[in-house]
Amino acid sequence: xxxxxxxxxxxxxxxxxxxxxxxxxxxxxxxxxxxxxxxxxxxxxxxxxxxxxxxxxxxxxxxxxxxxxxxxxxxxxxxxxxxxxxxxxxxxxxxxxxxxxxxxxxxxxxxxxxxxxxxxxxxxxxxxxxxxxxxxxxxxxxxxxxxxxxxxxxxxxxxxxxxxxxxxxxxxxxxxxxxxxxxxxxxxxxxxxxxxxxxxxxxxxxxxxxxxxxxxxxxxxxxxxxxxxxxxxxxxxxxxxxxxxxxxxxxxxxxxxxxxxxxxxxxxxxxxxxxxxxxxxxxxxxxxx
Amino acid sequence: xxxxxxxxxxxxxxxxxxxxxxxxxxxxxxxxxxxxxxxxxxxxxxxxxxxxxxxxxxxxxxxxxxxxxxxxxxxxxxxxxxxxxxxxxxxxxxxxxxxxxxxxxxxxxxxxxxxxxxxxxxxxxxxxxxxxxxxxxxxxxxxxxxxxxxxxxxxxxxxxxxxxxxxxxxxxxxxxxxxxxxxxxxxxxxxxxxxxxxxxxxxxxxxxxxxxxxxxxxxxxxxxxxxxxxxxxxxxxxxxxxxxxxxxxxxxxxxxxxxxxxxxxxxxxxxxxxxxxxxxxxxxxxxxxxxxxxxxxxxxxxxxxxxxxxxxxxxxxxxxxxxxxxxxxxxxxxxxxxxxxxxxxxxxxxxxxxxxxxxxxxxxxxxxxxxxxxxxxxxxxxxxxxxxxxxxxxxxxxxxxxxxxxxxxxxxxxxxxxxxxxxxxxx
Numbered sequence: 001x002x003x004x005x006x007x008x009x010x011x012x013x014x015x016x017x018x019x020x021x022x023x024x025x026x027x028x029x030x031x032x033x034x035x036x037x038x039x040x041x042x043x044x045x046x047x048x049x050x051x052x053x054x055x056x057x058x059x060x061x062x063x064x065x066x067x068x069x070x071x072x073x074x075x076x077x078x079x080x081x082x083x084x085x086x087x088x089x090x091x092x093x094x095x096x097x098x099x100x101x102x103x104x105x106x107x108x109x110x111x112x113x114x115x116x117x118x119x120x121x122x123x124x125x126x127x128x129x130x131x132x133x134x135x136x137x138x139x140x141x142x143x144x145x146x147x148x149x150x151x152x153x154x155x156x157x158x159x160x161x162x163x164x165x166x167x168x169x170x171x172x173x174x175x176x177x178x179x180x181x182x183x184x185x186x187x188x189x190x191x192x193x194x195x196x197x198x199x200x201x202x203x204x205x206x207x208x209x210x211x212x213x214x215x216x217x218x219x220x221x222x223x224x225x226x227x228x229x230x231x232x233x234x235x236x237x238x239x240x241x242x243x244x245x246x247x248x249x250x251x252x253x254x255x256x257x258x259x260x261x262x263x264x265x266x267x268x269x270x271x272x273x274x275x276x277x278x279x280x281x282x283x284x285x286x287x288x289x
Numbered sequence: 290x291x292x293x294x295x296x297x298x299x300x301x302x303x304x305x306x307x308x309x310x311x312x313x314x315x316x317x318x319x320x321x322x323x324x325x326x327x328x329x330x331x332x333x334x335x336x337x338x339x340x341x342x343x344x345x346x347x348x349x350x351x352x353x354x355x356x357x358x359x360x361x362x363x364x365x366x367x368x369x370x371x372x373x374x375x376x377x378x379x380x381x382x383x384x385x386x387x388x389x390x391x392x393x394x395x396x397x398x399x400x401x402x403x404x405x406x407x408x409x410x411x412x413x414x415x416x417x418x419x420x421x422x423x424x425x426x427x428x429x430x431x432x433x434x435x436x437x438x439x440x441x442x443x444x445x446x447x448x449x450x451x452x453x454x455x456x457x458x459x460x461x462x463x464x465x466x467x468x469x470x471x472x473x474x475x476x477x478x479x480x481x482x483x484x485x486x487x488x489x490x491x492x493x494x495x496x497x498x499x500x501x502x503x504x505x506x507x508x509x510x511x512x513x514x515x516x517x518x519x520x521x522x523x524x525x526x527x528x529x530x531x532x533x534x535x536x537x538x539x540x541x542x543x544x545x546x547x548x549x550x551x552x553x554x555x556x557x558x559x560x561x562x563x564x565x566x567x568x569x570x571x572x573x574x575x576x577x578x579x580x581x582x583x584x585x586x587x588x589x590x591x592x593x594x595x596x597x598x599x600x601x602x603x604x605x606x607x608x609x610x611x612x613x614x615x616x617x618x619x620x621x622x623x624x625x626x627x628x629x630x631x632x633x634x635x636x637x638x639x640x641x642x643x644x645x646x647x648x649x650x651x652x653x654x655x656x657x658x659x660x661x662x663x664x665x666x667x668x669x670x671x672x673x674x675x676x677x678x679x680x681x682x683x684x685x686x687x688x689x690x691x692x693x694x695x696x697x698x699x700x701x702x703x704x705x706x707x708x709x710x711x712x713x714x715x716x
Contacts, residue, residue: 208544251524
């Protein structure tokens with residue numbers, strides 16, 4: 001049982017890390033950035049290339065990859081999304097297409113081999129309550145929790161974060177207060193993309209970087225976002241823990257082949273019972289009416 | 290006005306491109322030019338095994354063409370390899386899409402034969418109907434389900450065009466049973482907990498392994514079937530530990546399996562992992578995983594992907610592959626049988642003296658040649674048999690990562706370069 005609790009926590013935080021960038025972008029700009037998975041893998045690929053091919057220090061390679069992904073996110077908004085802002089279906093199609101283009105471009109560039117393995121930050125492991133855990137997973141939990149706390153602080157205590165929340169609550173009123181909505185949306189897509197890169201750099205060292213992970217990340221981000229409420233940070237955290245522990249318990253006590261089904265069942269149930277998600281506010285009025 | 294100008298320019302460019310294309314298509318062939326014999330290669334080119342298979346086949350084509358080409362009825366012709374990505378290994382790609390790609394290759398490139406074939410057994414089996422429809426001889430080198438042999442045997446007239454020289458789930462099961470039997474004799478093991486990917490070949494192999502071991506008195510203490518996309522293996526590993534497993538046969542062809550070994554080592558699960566773990570054959574695996582791969586026994590499906598000490602052709606292939614592509618074969622299957630498949634098809638066409646499909650099939654059925662994988666012959670089920678003596682059959686083997694960071698052949702015993710070593714926490 002101890003192992004289930006420990007690994008349930010690890011998997012939950014990893015799910016939260018995966019989804020948090022996606023949720024931030026949607027919550028603030030209303031854009032479902034379906035290029036999230038593509039940017040996630042791009043970050044891993046860039047880090048590997050900068051670290052192995054160019055010989056940069058690992059930390060520097062990671063930071064550069066995060067910045068590059070953030071800039072790409074901003075460019076995605078400026079060059080593509082700005083032109084279709086407000087047309088939800090067009091935004092979804094545009095970002096989905098971009099995500100696939102990034103992933104398949106990486107596959108074409110050679111991201112097929114097993115050699116794209118990012119090294120763990122620290123070798124070895126430790127015991128948590130008698131359960132052996134490698135340092136990378138332990139760091140993923142620490143960094144994940146810090147990131148969530150940092151995101152809460154950013155959106156509640158900083159000028160830019162409060163501006164983001166203002167845009168998310170009521171764009172017209174925010175505009176009346178001088179908050180530039182397009183700039184805020186661009187920054188939110190940039191931040192969301194950078195967060196996807198951070199998640200990639202922490203999680204990808206656990207295995208091999210491959211293109212297929214980019215498609216799976218999108219499903220995970222969707223599942224967590226829809227269950228928790230796409231625009232709610234608290235919702236993301238609660239949903240991540242709900243799904244993380246459900247998957248872990250399912251794997252241990254029912255059967256491993258239920259792991260992927262848990263996400264999909266959760267999405268369907270939430271969409272039936274509360275389509276805006278557990279802590280979601282969008283469409284709440286329509287739901288009540 | 291500006292809009293009209295743009296339209297005129299675009300129309301002009303399109304017309305120019307069409308004219309150039311037409312000129313190229315109608316250009317007379319240079320005197321003496323011989324029509325190449327086209328070999329089609331439809332498989333998952335977006336994955337390491339597809340790329341490896343293409344690399345192996347390409348090497349063979351280059352060698353054959355450098356030696357003058359293939360002799361078809363007295364005329365030497367070059368071989369041209371035409372590949373297409375069927376994407377059959379990508380999650381969520383419908384089988385119909387993969388079949389469309391194969392049909393496109395057959396109709397557009399008009400190959401005389403196909404080599405390699407789709408990787409996913411489910412798609413490979415469905416594609417056999419295309420071989421029947423177009424009377425297309427084929428030698429498969431990736432998909433491993435024994436259902437292939439059943440189809441050929443039960444409907445010979447329809448599926449006679451299809452052959453296969455990769456190993457099968459049954460042979461892989463036999464090899465794992467033989468290895469586990471040896472582990473039982475040497476270390477006293479007798480409890481097994483397979484962890485496998487939820488795909489046809491893995492289920493077949495796990496099934497064959499378990500049945501074989503149970504017949505020897507072993508106990509299957511549990512099993513974990515992992516769907517595609519899962520990256521955390523902590524729970525199945527803990528279940529194996531709680532069940533008292535001593536050997537964990539692993540059957541995975543996707544990269545996520547690297548995490549399984551990483552977690553096995555971190556959690557110090559006291560059971561021996563053996564089996565199909567593709568990412569760990571990579572020469573950098575020892576360093577990438579900080580030595581956590583020590584003790585893992587990897588099944589090499591076909592000799593040549595890793596050289597077998599008693600098979601010089603496998604060493605030749607391995608060294609040629611490294612020289613040609615600048616790296617060792619990746620993963621544990623595909624490169625050497627794909628290389629051999631081109632030679633087998635060439636040999637059959639030359640003996641048939643024609644590109645007539647039925648004549649090629651008759652010739653293929655009489656194949657008896659030495660390749661990088663060992664001796665290649667076909668049974669009535671059009672499957673090349675695998676065994677332990679490369680003078681008689683094709684050969685699979687096992688290697689183990691050992692200190693200070695090398696892979697050693699450890700089974701079959703007659704060709705072992707080193708003894709099997711248990712990890713420190715496995716008693």
